[in-house]
Amino acid sequence: MTVATPSSLYADLNVDAIADAPLASRTWYGVGGKADVLISPRDLASLAMLVRRCHRDQVPVRVLGSGANLLVSDAGVDGVVLSLDSPELRSVEYNQQGCVEAVRAWGGASTEKLVQELARRGLAGLEQMAGIPSSIGGALAMNAGGRFGCIGDAVHSVAVMTPDGNERVFLRESLAFEYRHTNIPDGIILWAVLRLREENPITVRDRLKEYFSYKKNSQPMSDASSGCMFKNPLLADGTRESAGRLIDLAKLKGFRVGSAFVSPKHANFIAVDTVGGRASDVAAIAQQIISRVFDTHGIMLEREVVFWGADIE
Numbered sequence: 645m646t647v648a649t650p651s652s653l654y655a656d657l658n659v660d661a662i663a664d665a666p667l668a669s670r671t672w673y674g675v676g677g678k679a680d681v682l683i684s685p686r687d688l689a690s691l692a693m694l695v696r697r698c699h700r701d702q703v704p705v706r707v708l709g710s711g712a713n714l715l716v717s718d719a720g721v722d723g724v725v726l727s728l729d730s731p732e733l734r735s736v737e738y739n740q741q742g743c744v745e746a747v748r749a750w751g752g753a754s755t756e757k758l759v760q761e762l763a764r765r766g767l768a769g770l771e772q773m774a775g776i777p778s779s780i781g782g783a784l785a786m787n788a789g790g791r792f793g794c795i796g797d798a799v800h801s802v803a804v805m806t807p808d809g810n811e812r813v814f815l816r817e818s819l820a821f822e823y824r825h826t827n828i829p830d831g832i833i834l835w836a837v838l839r840l841r842e843e844n845p846i847t848v849r850d851r852l853k854e855y856f857s858y859k860k861n862s863q864p865m866s867d868a869s870s871g872c873m874f875k876n877p878l879l880a881d882g883t884r885e886s887a888g889r890l891i892d893l894a895k896l897k898g899f900r901v902g903s904a905f906v907s908p909k910h911a912n913f914i915a916v917d918t919v920g921g922r923a924s925d926v927a928a929i930a931q932q933i934i935s936r937v938f939d940t941h942g943i944m945l946e947r948e949v950v951f952w953g954a955d956i957e
């Protein structure tokens with residue numbers, strides 16, 4: 645880490661701030677170093693002011709969701725790491741614009757909790773997110789999803805705070821949601837209005853259960869990992885090949901580098917030992933898998949997991 649982030653950037657704002665904040669326990673990998681400062685703004689005005697000041701002083705700002713798609717370097721990260729976990733920034737508002745099927749979910753809201761609550765209320769349209777650990781902001785940033793659809797399927801509009809601290813709202817018509825990619829501009833995803841539909845709560849809950857058990861049976865959900873390390877590569881004929889299959893065919897199931905290993909259950913899940921795990925091992929194994937898959941199949945894998953830190957980015 646380099647120069648410490650000055651506390652004058654946030655000391656007078658309505659925020660919770662922790663200097664030298666360990667990030668490992670805030671990610672699913674459970675490894676990695678500290679944030680120079682971890683800041684949780686308690687309201688939107690404080691968030692905007694902080695973002696403006698960081699922009700002015702060229703202090704890097706990173707947004708942490710639920711840490712399910714993130715590897716933090718063992719050396720930690722400089723600048724500000726933002727957490728949208730205050731009550732205001734993780735709230736969910738029902739009956740948006742007087743419409744029972746619309747909810748506004750703020751960026752820090754837990755997707756897992758939201759899908760459960762929607763089922764309870766008999767609102768359908770987000771079950772495809774069953775078993776995908778995420779905040780709403782993180783899910784939108786990655787357009788998270790899987791076999792049953794993606795979060796983009798439910799989006800009506802999205803609000804983003806741009807790096808200069810201004811708020812912009814994008815309607816569905818101007819947004820593209822593709823495989824693990826969206827054109828939502830860089831910045832902090834503040835909220836999304838999701839359009840759902842009324843359905844019998846039992847039917848919604850049954851669908852949730854079915855999707856969740858599919859995931860549980862096909863993926864090692866309890867390992868310390870970030871889900872799939874690589875995107876399924878696009879082939880010349882426009883279809884996508886399973887990255888897990890390519891890694892498996894390259895005989896890499898169970899392959900290990902230090903504390904990191906390819907899951908024996910799902911070859912695209914790169915896990916790490918819960919004791920003595922190191923981010924550098926995960927970064928190194930990811931690099932070696934890319935080389936080995938390229939040598940075997942002539943296909944270059946692209947990472948899905950986001951890496952933070954100068955030595956691994």
Ligand SMILES: Cc1cc2nc3c(=O)[nH]c(=O)nc-3n(C[C@H](O)[C@H](O)[C@H](O)COP(=O)(O)OP(=O)(O)OC[C@H]3O[C@@H](n4cnc5c(N)ncnc54)[C@H](O)[C@@H]3O)c2cc1C
Nearest residue numbers: 709710711712713751778779781782783788789833870871
């Ligand atoms: C066991 C397991 C299973 C998984 N299965 C799936 C799956 O089936 N499908 C799938 O798509 N993914 C899956 N994942 C990966 C992960 O769940 C998703 O990528 C999820 O969207 C990450 O959300 P997050 O809030 O944890 O984001 P984080 O990991 O915290 O952050 C990921 C990226 O999003 C950015 N981000 C976070 N919040 C915001 C915000 N408010 N505004 C702007 N940017 C933001 C971060 O800066 C970072 O670049 C799995 C992960 C695990 C651990």
